[in-house]
Amino acid sequence: AQKITQTQPGMFVQEKEAVTLDCTYDTSDPSYGLFWYKQPSSGEMIFLIYQGSYDQQNATEGRYSLNFQKARKSANLVISASQLGDSAMYFCAMREGNSGYALNFGKGTSLLVTP
Amino acid sequence: AAGVIQSPRHLIKEKRETATLKCYPIPRHDTVYWYQQGPGQDPQFLISFYEKMQSDKGSIPDRFSAQQFSDYHSELNMSSLELGDSALYFCASSSTGVHQETQYFGPGTRLLVL
Numbered sequence: 001a002q003k004i005t006q007t008q009p010g011m012f013v014q015e016k017e018a019v020t021l022d023c024t025y026d027t028s029d030p031s032y033g034l035f036w037y038k039q040p041s042s043g044e045m046i047f048l049i050y051q052g053s054y055d056q057q058n059a060t061e062g063r064y065s066l067n068f069q070k071a072r073k074s075a076n077l078v079i080s081a082s083q084l085g086d087s088a089m090y091f092c093a094m095r096e097g098n099s100g101y102a103l104n105f106g107k108g109t110s111l112l113v114t115p
Numbered sequence: 116a117a118g119v120i121q122s123p124r125h126l127i128k129e130k131r132e133t134a135t136l137k138c139y140p141i142p143r144h145d146t147v148y149w150y151q152q153g154p155g156q157d158p159q160f161l162i163s164f165y166e167k168m169q170s171d172k173g174s175i176p177d178r179f180s181a182q183q184f185s186d187y188h189s190e191l192n193m194s195s196l197e198l199g200d201s202a203l204y205f206c207a208s209s210s211t212g213v214h215q216e217t218q219y220f221g222p223g224t225r226l227l228v229l
Contacts, residue, residue, distance in 0.1 A: 035217065035218075043203055043225070044220065044222050044223065045158070045205060045207075045223070046220075047217055047218075050217055091157060091158075095216070103150075103158070103160065103218060104160075105157035105158050105159075107157050
């Protein structure tokens, strides 16, 4: 069964607008971590933001914030003030357990920022 | 800051040949992971090492093997290559005990099997 679901294969957003990328997850482990990565067309996998299952507050990193709704098992990425350079594939991933475990990735959302 | 180093960046092989991919983790990171990302796919976990011991195993074919050396670099050995092995291979590293234990990815090795 898919542990990470990203329901938006592709999205458009205009420059300077905010955009939300959806991610829902499935786990019975009380301890887990949620990550968002950005993959530009060049191929590298860039870490953006992390949310731990016990974190009380939503994570923020510059223009990125994570809307964490634990009861709904969702961890949506919000990008504020979109820039052309934000055009990329975005992956949501989950690590179950306390440490040293592999990441399960969603299928990704392709974001295109238009002028 | 130092990042994960992977070599080679690109590799072209014929079917049934062997390939060796190398990974140098971020200094002081004790865990290394290998992922395979097929065209248009999400990364799939292959195998991981903690302090030079295999710690977790995913969907790694029997034709593949990996190890981590005393200097913490890791190598992924791939034998009897098949067309379907053409993919982007990532190495990632993390540091156990650091709260987030974020996995930082290298630039990847693009393998093309002809």
